[in-house]
Amino acid sequence: MYQHHSAQLPDGKRLHLQQGPIDLIIAAEGTETEVQKAFEQANLVFDGLLARLVLDLGALRSPYSADLLVHGDVAQRMVRAVAPFASQFVTPMAAVAGSVADHVCQHICKTCDLTKLYVNNGGDIALFLASGESYRVGLVADVEQPDLNGTIDITADQGIGGIASSGWKGRSHSFGIADTVTVLADCAAEADVAATLIANAVNLPACDKITRQPAHSLDLDSDLGERLVTVDVKRLSADEVEEALSAGEAQAQEYLAQGLIKACALTLQGSTRVVGTMCLPTILQSTQLNQLEGAQL
Amino acid sequence: MTEQEKNSVVQCDACPVRCRIKFGRAGACDRYANLDGELARVDPLVIVERAKKDGEKLIPFLSKEHEWSGDIVVADQHFVTAVGAGTTYPDYKPAPFIVSSEVNGIDMVTVVTEGIFSYCGVKIKIDTDRHLGHEQATVRCEGEAVGHVTTGEYGSQMLSLGGVEHLTGGSKKEGRVTCQCLLDLCNGQAVTLNVDDGVEIVVQAGQPPIINGVKEERMRVGCGSATIGMFAKQWRDHVDDVVVVDDHITGVMSEHQAGKLLDVEPSGIVIKGRRSTPGRYFQVASPGTGWGGTDIDDPLSILGDFKEKEAKPGQSLLMVSTTGEHFGYFELDDTLKPVEKELPDELKASVMRIQENCEPAMCSVMFIGGAGGSLRAGVTENPVKLTKSVKDTLTHVTSGGADVFIWPGGGITYMVDVTTMPENSFGYVPTPALVAPIEFSMRLDDYQALGGHMDSVQKLEDVLAATKIRQVGQNQEASWPMASKHYEWGPEG
Ligand code: SF4
Numbered sequence: 001m002y003q004h005h006s007a008q009l010p011d012g013k014r015l016h017l018q019q020g021p022i023d024l025i026i027a028a029e030g031t032e033t034e035v036q037k038a039f040e041q042a043n044l045v046f047d048g049l050l051a052r053l054v055l056d057l058g059a060l061r062s063p064y065s066a067d068l069l070v071h072g073d074v075a076q077r078m079v080r081a082v083a084p085f086a087s088q089f090v091t092p093m094a095a096v097a098g099s100v101a102d103h104v105c106q107h108i109c110k111t112c113d114l115t116k117l118y119v120n121n122g123g124d125i126a127l128f129l130a131s132g133e134s135y136r137v138g139l140v141a142d143v144e145q146p147d148l149n150g151t152i153d154i155t156a157d158q159g160i161g162g163i164a165s166s167g168w169k170g171r172s173h174s175f176g177i178a179d180t181v182t183v184l185a186d187c188a189a190e191a192d193v194a195a196t197l198i199a200n201a202v203n204l205p206a207c208d209k210i211t212r213q214p215a216h217s218l219d220l221d222s223d224l225g226e227r228l229v230t231v232d233v234k235r236l237s238a239d240e241v242e243e244a245l246s247a248g249e250a251q252a253q254e255y256l257a258q259g260l261i262k263a264c265a266l267t268l269q270g271s272t273r274v275v276g277t278m279c280l281p282t283i284l285q286s287t288q289l290n291q292l293e294g295a296q297l
Numbered sequence: 298m299t300e301q302e303k304n305s306v307v308q309c310d311a312c313p314v315r316c317r318i319k320f321g322r323a324g325a326c327d328r329y330a331n332l333d334g335e336l337a338r339v340d341p342l343v344i345v346e347r348a349k350k351d352g353e354k355l356i357p358f359l360s361k362e363h364e365w366s367g368d369i370v371v372a373d374q375h376f377v378t379a380v381g382a383g384t385t386y387p388d389y390k391p392a393p394f395i396v397s398s399e400v401n402g403i404d405m406v407t408v409v410t411e412g413i414f415s416y417c418g419v420k421i422k423i424d425t426d427r428h429l430g431h432e433q434a435t436v437r438c439e440g441e442a443v444g445h446v447t448t449g450e451y452g453s454q455m456l457s458l459g460g461v462e463h464l465t466g467g468s469k470k471e472g473r474v475t476c477q478c479l480l481d482l483c484n485g486q487a488v489t490l491n492v493d494d495g496v497e498i499v500v501q502a503g504q505p506p507i508i509n510g511v512k513e514e515r516m517r518v519g520c521g522s523a524t525i526g527m528f529a530k531q532w533r534d535h536v537d538d539v540v541v542v543d544d545h546i547t548g549v550m551s552e553h554q555a556g557k558l559l560d561v562e563p564s565g566i567v568i569k570g571r572r573s574t575p576g577r578y579f580q581v582a583s584p585g586t587g588w589g590g591t592d593i594d595d596p597l598s599i600l601g602d603f604k605e606k607e608a609k610p611g612q613s614l615l616m617v618s619t620t621g622e623h624f625g626y627f628e629l630d631d632t633l634k635p636v637e638k639e640l641p642d643e644l645k646a647s648v649m650r651i652q653e654n655c656e657p658a659m660c661s662v663m664f665i666g667g668a669g670g671s672l673r674a675g676v677t678e679n680p681v682k683l684t685k686s687v688k689d690t691l692t693h694v695t696s697g698g699a700d701v702f703i704w705p706g707g708g709i710t711y712m713v714d715v716t717t718m719p720e721n722s723f724g725y726v727p728t729p730a731l732v733a734p735i736e737f738s739m740r741l742d743d744y745q746a747l748g749g750h751m752d753s754v755q756k757l758e759d760v761l762a763a764t765k766i767r768q769v770g771q772n773q774e775a776s777w778p779m780a781s782k783h784y785e786w787g788p789e790g
Contacts, residue, residue, distance in 0.1 A: 003481070003486055003487070005484075005486070005721070007720065019312055020311070020312030020314045020326050021325040021326035022326075023326075050313050050314065051313045054313040054314055057314075217319075218319065219319070219322065220306065220317045221317060221325075
């Protein structure tokens, strides 16, 4: 009975696929026939994807361990993506949005001959660039007023395959207080996990300006169980902002050194830090940039 | 709120995730929520942004990057639709949004609400001559009765689905399946239906029907007799006789009035159906999915032996269906038996012409619903005044910003072509009933005169600024809801 929603946008270059919590915008460039083929393939690979993912949901919501058994393609991708991060608590659900984006993106790349492709899953983006191509990524500071606050140029030789964002105001719960952490990495799944964990690390464990609640009191099905997640953050002092950002930055530096991410931007109440100089610096200096929420292509 | 309510959890079954949603929270997709212990759809409000004059198409889609871009709002270019507005049912509270804006110097208000319709359904027109099932036959979805085959129209079969009998009058499962079926059809999804003693058909608004696994390409140009009338002139110099096979009226050129006028000789042909007037035959075969909506695969099966007195060996015969999809060319041998031959080029052209003249077959889905007393009470303190104001064209009704047809008579019962509405305009409540957007636009002083909820009127700019907004372009085919021509006081009113 469940069918996914599929519609090509009027510009002819983008396809919108949606089912339940998965919302994909897919943009392909290449010859007209290859673009059409890409959209057909996208529909094919998306068909039943969520239903299969749901079969493994129980295992995917449990903390990572090396012997976690899942069956579906996307589910296995999620488990693989969290493995290198598993020195701390993490469940494969931290990689869900990015893994879906990667899965669809890689399937299309395998079957079609394109020059550029992105699969944007609600802000977690998998992308492909043929040699010599580039994407200009716009960044939105505030979802409530989504103006374009800056751009990043991503070129094929940088080897960036994924962009993801996380923050306590987003759809999934966070232990931390970052407004947004945006990560560029080899693939969207790794970017997704890294963004989640770095956003968790932006934190002030003993600060009474932060209200927390057990995750399951908000969402019965949460993979975070009884752990406390952030539900409100009051105005912090400048020192507190710096302290929290530094904690997150240290975590990001560690991932950068391990080669798990390529670059990261962290924002909290108007302050921004950038880790990995690769492509971010120019735009994120802006002091008005108080909330870097989601990336727009 | 009681303790029990606070603890109430609803399960959403709109997708395989099947979220268990706590009181006041939303599911994983943010599209469904537990509002007051009931499952409800919570899409952001839809703004139909008036399409630029030189023709941007409808941008029927919901994504973060197309939410309000921060543009300065120009009042006569934005119209707030009720998609995602939520509803006040069954309370007599004001509708969720009463928005005022100035259009051409006139203060206009639009009362925006999502109506819960348990009296609602869809009428589906399916362009096909194929027999789908007998009139009144039950139409099923997943085995449950969801409606019936109703009176056929020209070149099309009609289905009537939904309605209160199926939504709430039958078993729980019947109601649930009917609701899902209507919801999917209204939101432009494909739905598979089975007609008792008839076909399996896949219906999707704006798409060709798929009948027993075969996609219907064209709708016929006319009945068999009408086709003879249209094409006899092109045929008479190239073939001795033509039979246009049709489930309704099969036509024979040599006997038909059109053939007689062109001095076509009798060919000695014998048709097995019931003769109506010369050259027109009813019931040459049973209805089916073969030639021209009949059940035949071999066209010769409708012919008797040729009459020896009139038929001559070598005589030619074209048999063709009303859409030109099926055709065969025959010549009589020495024993006057038709033998299939290749279709000569001149005739090929005429068969092609029949095909060309058949419009693409399509399914159209019209939502029909009636705005009940409590919905109208959300608009004004005196519901019947609203009905009157609509009939007097002081108030213009739209659904998701799209044009509607209002039935004459009591109440406000309207029909709307679902393809003219923004994407995913419909929702449902577990009652089960459909949730559809409905907007009432009128002059501010007319609203006051109606006994409108003046205290609840908000400025358009404030709604745009304060609420999560999904912005879509205006559908080119629909007229601008606030254009003065819709109103009694307008230029032609
Ligand atoms: S709330 Fe959304 S994600 Fe959850 S079951 Fe319903 S449709 Fe699926």
